[in-house]
Amino acid sequence: MNPSTDLPLPACDTSLRFVRVMERRADGLVSFEFSIGWPELAVELMLPEAAFEAFCANNRVQRLDA
Template sequence: MPQTTDTSLPAVDASLRFVRVIERRADGLVAFEFSIGWPELAVELMLPAPAFEAFCANNRVQRLDT
């Protein structure tokens, strides 16, 4: 009997952007996870604090760490 694999993914809303702060370092860098659509699938990034705040504002993120 042939096997079928359901590879369909749930619908994604690419307008949703998420940020979870991992660490605010003493050297002024902010380590954080950023995701689009699915908060479970993220990349880790690091920016200086002022650039991080601008990044969040420009992407209209939803904060997951608060």
């Protein structure tokens, strides 16, 4: 018996997308965290400003840095 598999996992709504801007760099890149379902579990990404704005619109993100 593995106790870690017996714990119920919190619900995860994969339609929820989150972005937290970490830095807007002088070279035009935006460093940000992106997560799906759980805002606590994120990946760090970097995109140019225009691509970042398109990424946010396409994923219909909730901004956590605002």
